[in-house]
Every structure is written in C-alpha cells, then in structure tokens.
Amino acid sequence: MSDFDQLQRYLFNQANVRGELVRLNESLHQIVHNYEYPVQVQRLLSEMAAATCLLTAILKFKGEIGLQIQSEGPIRYAVINATDDYTLRGVARWDEELSSLPEQFEDLVHKAVLVITITPEEGERYQGIVALDKPTLAECIEGYFEQSEQLTTKVLLMTDLSQPEQTKAAGMLLQVMPTQASATNVQQDTGFDHLSTLTDTLSEDEMFSLPVQDILYRLYHQEEVEVYPPHAVKFACTCSRERSGEALRNIDKSELQQIIAEEGAVKMNCQYCHTEYRFDSIDVEAIHAGHFGETPSDQ
The missing domain is CATH 3.55.30.10 (Hsp33 domain)
Structure with missing residues (x-):
C-alpha cells in the first residue's frame, strides 16, 4: 500500500x-x-x-x-x-x-x-x-x-x-x-x-x-x-570507502601491506549492507600519509 x-x-x-x-x-x-x-x-x-x-x-x-x-x-x-x-x-x-x-x-x-x-x-x-x-x-x-x-x-x-x-x-x-x-x-x-x-x-x-x-x-x-x-x-547505509579507509589508519601500515601481499588486497565488509571495500598498496600509503580520498581501486 x-x-x-x-x-x-x-x-x-x-x-x-x-x-x-x-x-x-x-x-x-x-x-x-x-x-x-x-x-x-x-x-x-x-x-x-x-x-x-x-x-x-x-x-x-x-x-x-x-x-x-x-x-x-x-x-x-x-x-x-x-x-x-x-x-x-x-x-x-x-x-x-x-x-x-x-x-x-x-x-x-x-x-x-x-x-x-x-x-x-x-x-x-x-x-x-x-x-x-x-x-x-x-x-x-x-x-x-x-x-x-x-x-x-x-x-x-x-x-x-x-x-x-x-x-x-x-x-x-x-x-x-x-x-x-x-x-x-x-x-x-x-x-x-x-x-x-x-x-x-x-x-x-x-x-x-x-x-x-x-x-x-x-x-x-x-x-x-x-x-x-x-x-x-x-x-540506507552510511558506510563509505572513505570511512572504511579511515578505520584502517589505526592499523600498522606494515601489517596492512602484509595482508595485501598474501591476499591481494585489504577487504572490509559493511555488516549492515554487505558492501565490500578493497584497498591496495597505493591506498594504504595514501591512508597513512593522511591524504586518502577517491582512488581508482575497485570497491
């Protein structure tokens, strides 16, 4: 109705x-x-x-x-x-x-x-x-x-x-x-x-x-x-690639790079809508340098 x-x-x-x-x-x-x-x-x-x-x-x-x-x-x-x-x-x-x-x-x-x-x-x-x-x-x-x-x-x-x-x-x-x-x-x-x-x-x-x-x-x-x-x-879900990237800032860069070396990317899934965000080595460097934004990486 x-x-x-x-x-x-x-x-x-x-x-x-x-x-x-x-x-x-x-x-x-x-x-x-x-x-x-x-x-x-x-x-x-x-x-x-x-x-x-x-x-x-x-x-x-x-x-x-x-x-x-x-x-x-x-x-x-x-x-x-x-x-x-x-x-x-x-x-x-x-x-x-x-x-x-x-x-x-x-x-x-x-x-x-x-x-x-x-x-x-x-x-x-x-x-x-x-x-x-x-x-x-x-x-x-x-x-x-x-x-x-x-x-x-x-x-x-x-x-x-x-x-x-x-x-x-x-x-x-x-x-x-x-x-x-x-x-x-x-x-x-x-x-x-x-x-x-x-x-x-x-x-x-x-x-x-x-x-x-x-x-x-x-x-x-x-x-x-x-x-x-x-x-x-x-x-509507309020998750975003930017928010997920910000959460990775609290994880040691070397640990993230190790995950990428083993699995090809760092993957983060939203528990509310199941959207998957993927982060590669370039993303991790940008996150820890403090200027992460829109990137060409696939989500």
Missing part, C-alpha cells in the same frame, strides 16, 4: 497529546534479510525499526539516533540506526548454536539493556540506558520516557511476518506534551488515558490492512486531530 514506509504525525489539540503512526515494508527488507535470521530475530529487528522511527520523530535534532540491545540471552546484540531524514539500517547477532529460539521477548534477552544513543551534527552525544525488564520492548520504551524524561507515553509495536518476502512492522506512539513543569506528572488529567484506551482497540489486521487515514478515523473520529504531512522512511 502506498502509505507504508511512511511516518505520520498528528496532534490532539484538545488533549495536549501528540501521536505518531509508522508502517514499514520495503524499508525493512534489507535489514531482516541481510542474514539468515531466525524469525524471532526478524521480529525483534522489525519492532526495533518501528520504535526507532517513532523516537526519531520525537527528538528534534539533525544527526543520528540508535537503539541497541545488549544481552546475555539467545539474542546477544541487535541495533537499529536512523538518521533525522528517516533512513534506517540494522543488524543483529544471536546464539547460532541453539537449535531454536524462544518466542517471547523476555525469554530472548537476559540481563539485557537497551542503549538509546543520540548523535547530533552539532552538540554532544547523549546516551540513555534502559533495563529490558518488562515483557515487551514497547513497555520498556514507555518506562524509559516515564523515568528518564518524565513524559507519559504509550507505545504500540506490531509485526506481520506471514509473508517472508513482505515483512511488515508498525508502531504507534502517544505522548503528553507538557506546557509547564507540572504537566509531566503522570497523574495530570490530559485526556491521555482515554486516548490510550482508544488506541488499544486497534487490531493487527486493521493496522496492516487499512489506510492510515482510515485507522486514525476508526480510532479518533470523535477527537479533534490535526494531521501533518507524512515523512517517507527508507533503508
């Missing part, structure tokens, strides 16, 4: 609550099929991608945001990165010695944390750490906003993996918009609870089959809702 791979923002004017709805399809394909992930890993990456889009729309900055799970459970590591213009990339690592993975989120991650990293183009990098101690990823993100930001928040995450080549994910977010310091108090009557209850009535079938405007009407037709133009979401 045409309104997949878009994020829709809206505002409840009479309730002082903002909302977002995102649905992903094509933008997920390269993320979940980059490796032969078990379906449980695909589901988690899909949920994280939807959640990252929702957070990107809330945090007003130019730069990048990343959601990273670090765990001692069956899923060891999962990360989704997004830019302020809603490009996504992601990767995960799991215990491949297991014959099967559990289905429930809380069984997939043990002694786990979610690290939320904001890297603005200007200003200092910020990290927030969330304990993954609730039954779902959505509830863990809600807890982050309530405890760290003092903002009453509802997060809804859904996935549809019924068609392997058409993986879909969706997310909704409601959040109180404080007009004064006391407005962040979770007890304040903002109409939030009423809107949250309405949002909970949306089924997965409705989420993935109805147009966005029909979803909003179905849920909030008795509310005064201001809807903003949607933002397109797509997969």
